[in-house]
Amino acid sequence: MDLEAVRTFAAVAEAGQFQKAAVDLAITQQAVSKRVAALERDLGVRLFSRTPRGAELTIDGQAFLPHARELLQVAERAVASVRTDRRPLRVDVIASRGAAAGLMRGFHAAHPEFDLNVVMLFEIEAAVAALRSGAIDASFRAVAMPGRPLPEDIESVRVLDEPLQLLTGPAHALAGARSVTVAQLVGHRIWMPGIVPGTEWGAYYDDLVAGFGLTIEATGPNFGSDVLLDTVADTPALATFMSERTRLVWPAGHDLRRIPVTDPTPVYPHSLLWHRDNPHPALAALHAHLAATRPALDAPGTWRPDWVLPH
Incomplete structure (x- = not known):
C-alpha cells in the first residue's frame, strides 16, 4: 500500500476538501485526486463522495480512516527509530x-532535553559489537585489556579514575582503621x-594481585551484592573491594565499614567508547x-594497570 496515498487520503479527510488538502501537502489538486483514486482502486471501494461543500467520507472511508492514521503513526515511529536526531541516546552502563x-x-x-535509554551489557565484545552495529551509541569500559585492542573504528576517552575501598564487617582486623595501605592488605x-576470567x-x-601480592578469592557462586554484603558482615576473616561510587544499601545491623586504600590508591579506569561515525x-x-x-586522571599516589589507555 502506497503510504503517500494513505497520507493524502488522511489529509483530505481532515480538510474536507481536495483543494485544501493540496495546499496542506504542497502538491497540486490533480496530484491529490490521482493519489486518492489509486488508493480507491487498490482497496476496491470509494472513499469520498463529492458534495457542493467538498468531500465527505463514505461509509468505507469512515471505516478505513482510523486504520490509515494508525499506519501513518507506525511509519513515523519506524523512521524515528533510525533517525539520530529523533531517537533516544542509547548508552551501556554495564x-x-x-x-x-x-x-x-x-x-x-x-540535559533533560535529550531522551535517554540505558542498557546493561556484560562483556566488552558484546558492547563493541553493539557499537559497530548501531544498537547502542556509547559504552563505559576499561580499555584496552591485554590482547584485546579496540577496533580502529571505535573511539575512546577516559572519563573517570574511581578509587577502590576496602569493605569489612565490624569484627574484621582492619575494621577500625581510618585508612589502610596496600601493603597492610x-x-x-x-x-x-x-x-569473571x-x-x-x-x-x-x-594485575593488582600480581603487582602487590594480594590474596583475592573469586571462589563460590556469585549470588549478587546482597549475599556478598551478608557474608562479609558475618565473617571476620573476609573483606572485599568496593569501588568508591558504587551505590549499595545494607541493613544497619551489618555495621559494614568502607575504608579508603592508600599508598598507592588503586583506581578503576572508566572510559567512554563510541563508533567514530x-x-x-x-x-x-x-x-x-x-x-x-x-x-x-592519573593523580599522584594512584595505581592503575599499564594497559589502560592514557587518553
Missing part, C-alpha cells in the same frame, strides 16, 4: 549500581565472587558534560 550509571544520571539531570583474604575487571584484579547529536553533549565534570 550495571545499574556502578559509577557509569551515576555518570549518566548526572548527564540526564544536566597483604595476607588478608579479599573475597570477590563477581570476578576474561573480563576487563578480571584483568584489572589480576556515529552522528547522534547527544553524543557531543555527553562528551562535553563528562569532560567538564571529570576529576583529575
